[in-house]
Amino acid sequence: MTRIVFFFLLLCFYSVAKAQTSTDSIQRLDEVVLSDVKLKHYNEGYKLTVLSDSILRKNGNSLTDVLRFNSNIYFKENGYGMVSSASFRGTNASQTAVIWNGININSQLNGQVDFNTISAANYNSISIRSGGGSVQYGSGAIGGSVHLSNDSDFTKHINHRLQLGYGSYETENASYNLSFGNNKWSGSAGISYVRTENDYRILGSAEKNENGAFNNLDLNLNLGYVLSQKDVLKVYHQNFRSDRAFSSTLLAPSNSKYETEDYRSMLEWAHVGDNFTSSLKAVHLLEQFKYFENKDLNNYSKGQAKTWLIKHHYKRNLSKNMALSVITDYSYITAEGNSYVDPKRNAFSATAILNHQFSSKFRYNINVRKDVISDFKSPLVFAGDLSYKVAETYTLKFNASKNFRVPTFNDLYWNPGGNLDLEPEESFQFDLGHQLKILKSLQLKLNTFYIETSDLIQWRPNAETNYWNPVNIANAKHYGLEVELGYSKQVNAHLFNLVTAYSYTETEDVEKNQPLYYVPLHKGNTALSYNFKSFTAYYQHLFTGEVDIIGGSLDGYDVGNLGCSYDLNAAGKLNYILDLKVNNIYNTYYENVALRPMPNRNFNIKLTLKF
Amino acid sequence: MISKKITLLFLSVTLLFSSCSSDDDNTGNESLGDYENGIIVSNQGNFGQGNASITYTSNDLSIIENNVFSTVNDRALGDTAQSITFNDDLAYIVLNASNAIEIVNRYTFESVATINTGLDNPRYIAFANGKGYVTNWGDGGVATDDYVAIIDATTNTISSQTITVEEGPEKILADGNIIYVAHQGGYSQNNIISVINAVTDVVSTTVTVGDVPNSLRLDADGDLWVLAGGTPSWTGSETGGKLSKIDTSDYGVTSIDFAGTEHPSYLALENGTLYYYLSGSVYKMDTDDTVLPTSAELTGLNFYGMEVKDNVLYGVDAVDYTSNGMILSYSLSSNEVTNFADTGIIPGGIYFN
Numbered sequence: 001m002t003r004i005v006f007f008f009l010l011l012c013f014y015s016v017a018k019a020q021t022s023t024d025s026i027q028r029l030d031e032v033v034l035s036d037v038k039l040k041h042y043n044e045g046y047k048l049t050v051l052s053d054s055i056l057r058k059n060g061n062s063l064t065d066v067l068r069f070n071s072n073i074y075f076k077e078n079g080y081g082m083v084s085s086a087s088f089r090g091t092n093a094s095q096t097a098v099i100w101n102g103i104n105i106n107s108q109l110n111g112q113v114d115f116n117t118i119s120a121a122n123y124n125s126i127s128i129r130s131g132g133g134s135v136q137y138g139s140g141a142i143g144g145s146v147h148l149s150n151d152s153d154f155t156k157h158i159n160h161r162l163q164l165g166y167g168s169y170e171t172e173n174a175s176y177n178l179s180f181g182n183n184k185w186s187g188s189a190g191i192s193y194v195r196t197e198n199d200y201r202i203l204g205s206a207e208k209n210e211n212g213a214f215n216n217l218d219l220n221l222n223l224g225y226v227l228s229q230k231d232v233l234k235v236y237h238q239n240f241r242s243d244r245a246f247s248s249t250l251l252a253p254s255n256s257k258y259e260t261e262d263y264r265s266m267l268e269w270a271h272v273g274d275n276f277t278s279s280l281k282a283v284h285l286l287e288q289f290k291y292f293e294n295k296d297l298n299n300y301s302k303g304q305a306k307t308w309l310i311k312h313h314y315k316r317n318l319s320k321n322m323a324l325s326v327i328t329d330y331s332y333i334t335a336e337g338n339s340y341v342d343p344k345r346n347a348f349s350a351t352a353i354l355n356h357q358f359s360s361k362f363r364y365n366i367n368v369r370k371d372v373i374s375d376f377k378s379p380l381v382f383a384g385d386l387s388y389k390v391a392e393t394y395t396l397k398f399n400a401s402k403n404f405r406v407p408t409f410n411d412l413y414w415n416p417g418g419n420l421d422l423e424p425e426e427s428f429q430f431d432l433g434h435q436l437k438i439l440k441s442l443q444l445k446l447n448t449f450y451i452e453t454s455d456l457i458q459w460r461p462n463a464e465t466n467y468w469n470p471v472n473i474a475n476a477k478h479y480g481l482e483v484e485l486g487y488s489k490q491v492n493a494h495l496f497n498l499v500t501a502y503s504y505t506e507t508e509d510v511e512k513n514q515p516l517y518y519v520p521l522h523k524g525n526t527a528l529s530y531n532f533k534s535f536t537a538y539y540q541h542l543f544t545g546e547v548d549i550i551g552g553s554l555d556g557y558d559v560g561n562l563g564c565s566y567d568l569n570a571a572g573k574l575n576y577i578l579d580l581k582v583n584n585i586y587n588t589y590y591e592n593v594a595l596r597p598m599p600n601r602n603f604n605i606k607l608t609l610k611f
Numbered sequence: 612m613i614s615k616k617i618t619l620l621f622l623s624v625t626l627l628f629s630s631c632s633s634d635d636d637n638t639g640n641e642s643l644g645d646y647e648n649g650i651i652v653s654n655q656g657n658f659g660q661g662n663a664s665i666t667y668t669s670n671d672l673s674i675i676e677n678n679v680f681s682t683v684n685d686r687a688l689g690d691t692a693q694s695i696t697f698n699d700d701l702a703y704i705v706l707n708a709s710n711a712i713e714i715v716n717r718y719t720f721e722s723v724a725t726i727n728t729g730l731d732n733p734r735y736i737a738f739a740n741g742k743g744y745v746t747n748w749g750d751g752g753v754a755t756d757d758y759v760a761i762i763d764a765t766t767n768t769i770s771s772q773t774i775t776v777e778e779g780p781e782k783i784l785a786d787g788n789i790i791y792v793a794h795q796g797g798y799s800q801n802n803i804i805s806v807i808n809a810v811t812d813v814v815s816t817t818v819t820v821g822d823v824p825n826s827l828r829l830d831a832d833g834d835l836w837v838l839a840g841g842t843p844s845w846t847g848s849e850t851g852g853k854l855s856k857i858d859t860s861d862y863g864v865t866s867i868d869f870a871g872t873e874h875p876s877y878l879a880l881e882n883g884t885l886y887y888y889l890s891g892s893v894y895k896m897d898t899d900d901t902v903l904p905t906s907a908e909l910t911g912l913n914f915y916g917m918e919v920k921d922n923v924l925y926g927v928d929a930v931d932y933t934s935n936g937m938i939l940s941y942s943l944s945s946n947e948v949t950n951f952a953d954t955g956i957i958p959g960g961i962y963f964n
Contacts, residue, residue, distance in 0.1 A: 249660075251661035253709070299750065461932060512934065550660060551662045
């Protein structure tokens with residue numbers, strides 16, 4: 001520990017001594033405007049896919065739907081709108097990190113993020129960073145990370161957006177977003193609500209989806225204030241409330257429900273000096289759930305976790321082309337609930353990132369991080385990435401990293417079974433990427449990756465005690481290929497746009513010598529849109545291959561959505577946009593988790609007012 | 612005289628023929644179905660994942676057939692096959708997470724009826740007085756909604772009448788018109804046996820036994836043996852197991868205690884000998900013994916269920932609960948494993964057909 005602190009102090013002194021008086025005005029502005037600066041500046045060797053506002057608005061409010069149709073990520077959704085977990089490059093649900101404005105928000109209780117408890121409506125952009133990211137984003141960023149960003153806009157403006165939607169199965173959507181700014185202030189506020197009976201007919205039978213109703217409310221408020229030429233203060237707050245019945249399977253009825261609440265708050269002070277920037281963040285996260293076995297009774301089990309976090313990011317420009325960042329954070333986490341006896345965790349981490357633009361063609365980053373956590377030992381993790389511009393149209397990218405996932409509170413403290421002897425899961429991985437960009441209209445990304453994970457935590461029955469214990473037992477290998485293609489073409493006023501992604505993922509459970517469950521070998525998705533003046537039409541297609549499940553396999557499926565929108569008053573101050581969408585247009589029967597059929601063909605109509 | 616010889620010859624040929632055929636695949640004229648004469652294993656499958664199944668195997672485990680129900684009936688069995696009980700020609704498969712009982716011909720496994728009303732977390736079933744009695748937890752988290760459901764065994768329909776019982780009814784056993792229910796306690800722990808009169812369908816009395824009673828056996832003298840596992844350590848109030856003998860004429864109880872951290876299970880009984888499983892080992896004792904055995908018969912086991920028949924001990928191993936499980940047989944003369952075979956996922960119950 002002493003050695004580590006000394007090491008970082010040395011790095012700081014070195015950076016001060018070598019400092020030169022150069023500033024990068026773009027980077028300085030980014031520091032003020034972006035909520036997750038690292039995402040833009042230290043990831044040259046990683047594949048980053050940014051989903052813009054227009055993409056986010058096409059798939060309703062469900063982040064699961066947005067990502068299913070617009071990224072390489074595969075989702076396991078326990079029936080539409082129910083608990084949904086991501087598998088990124090074949091990794092499991094707790095090996096994908098979700099980063100809210102730069103902060104890791106994976107559950108402290110189970111390590112996962114339920115992608116149906118995140119509304120896509122209230123973020124400016126959602127980015128997908130493929131590959132290991134533990135050094136920068138902490139535990140769980142093994143397959144990759146999903147970044148939710150609320151960026152600040154200090155330009156003078158006031159914008160309102162109101163959306164009202166109605167669809168099949170008595171689905172009601174409403175959202176309102178406000179964004180404003182002047183030179184001193186920036187702010188955005190969002191409220192998004194969805195309520196549905198979700199009682200879709202199960203194709204090929206007389207049955208309906210039983211006990212599937214849910215409603216979700218997301219509230220979002222962000223403010224930025226320019227204190228001085230060099231100082232900016234920012235506040236972020238988000239609250240998500242979800243009340244969902246847990247739907248039946250084809251073979252097991254259900255009468256249960258699940259209530260969750262998440263509160264996330266952050267205060268940030270950013271200071272931009274002549275040759276350094278500093279950002280201090282104070283964060284409070286609260287997650288809680290109530291599970292009702294019988295939704296008609298006021299009889300539930302509950303769990304809650306609170307996190308207090310202080311994070312400091314100091315960046316010093318060592319030369320015109322070289323910068324060093326030192327990130328330190330301290331967090332204090334507590335949990336309570338029916339199955340814990342008030343566990344607590346203290347965690348400290350220190351990270352150093354060296355960022356070097358060697359030449360106009362060649363850039364690289366070197367990252368190293370050490371965590372000191374109160375209840376177990378954590379490994380030293382590191383990452384290196386580089387990008388080399390071989391030609392004007394062709395860039396080569398490479399990254400290699402060691403990553404980790406810490407045991408969750410459930411793993412350590414669940415009664416019965418919690419195991420205090422657990423160690424973090426580890427992974428080592430590398431990723432080679434090619435990016436081709438031709439005339440702005442054609443963009444091709446090709447990535448090949450290899451991931452080896454060890455000491456994976458799995459719950460296993462214990463013959464001695466007769467209950468289950470988590471143990472560091474499994475090892476896995478993942479390798480594969482991802483292709484992303486973007487193409488746009490304009491012919492007079494006709495604009496065509498195509499975005500397509502395909503992934504091939506091989507996995508192996510080393511112990512059992514078989515593929516991992518619920519990882520499709522092939523997954524592909526395509527979005528095609530056509531725009532002519534005020535009219536836009538689009539088609540989305542998702543193909544998911546067969547997956548192995550316990551004791552068998554689950555068929556693959558193709559699903560298509562078709563939508564169109566018309567801007568009724570494009571030139572005026574008040575815009576009306578009318579949107580009509582048909583989901584599952586081929587009326588395909590499909591299950592993405594066994595025995596949980598997904599919705600048949602359904603319709604949604606939406607009116608958007610912008611002023 | 613000649614005719615007598617011919618008759619004998621004819622008989623012996625017939626015998627030869629029929630014994631051959633039953634040795635081969637049980638498809639001879641005498642056979643009641645493919646799954647007569649052998650062992651039925653209920654594979655629970657993973658809770659909520661609907662992969663429960665039925666395995667058939669010959670007594671020597673040389674013939675094995677998995678997914679019997681779905682093969683015969685061309686549909687999935689259901690979610691979490693908790694137990695099977697035979698009644699005449701029928702087998703009643705209790706599907707816990709499906710809240711259903713699948714009724715099949717026990718020899719052919721062709722579906723006869725499905726009961727999917729009136730059950731709430733059903734566990735086990737026993738038959739008496741022309742009725743089936745099904746233990747139900749109700750909501751696992753509610754201590755006051757537990758009951759025994761009643762099925763008309765001639766029409767295989769559920770009765771609107773239920774018998775309210777205490778928390779966590781689990782194993783159930785009929786002795787003539789008397790029914791014994793072991794209250795393991797559901798998500799909690801309990802320590803009683805309810806006695807139900809199958810004529811009046813009311814609880815006539817309850818008998819206190821050890822904590823968390825997990826097995827019931829009747830011996831030749833009409834005494835009821837109850838093995839209780841004790842309260843597990845994670846509750847913070849751990850108790851050891853207890854083996855109790857209940858005199859069914861006056862409900863007097865005599866017991867032998869296990870050590871405070873010992874949690875035995877899977878009581879079996881054959882010819883006056885009791886067998887139980889404890890921490891990966893099988894122990895045996897005489898019903899007349901007054902102390903527990905100190906040395907194990909079999910060790911290094913990982914059982915999720917166990918039965919004894921004809922001096923052969925059968926155990927099921929759920930392995931890692933996500934791969935196919937196993938059934939193993941052990942000779943109780945030599946204490947050696949004699950055979951093993953793959954089953955479905957999480958094999959739990961062993962039933963001699």
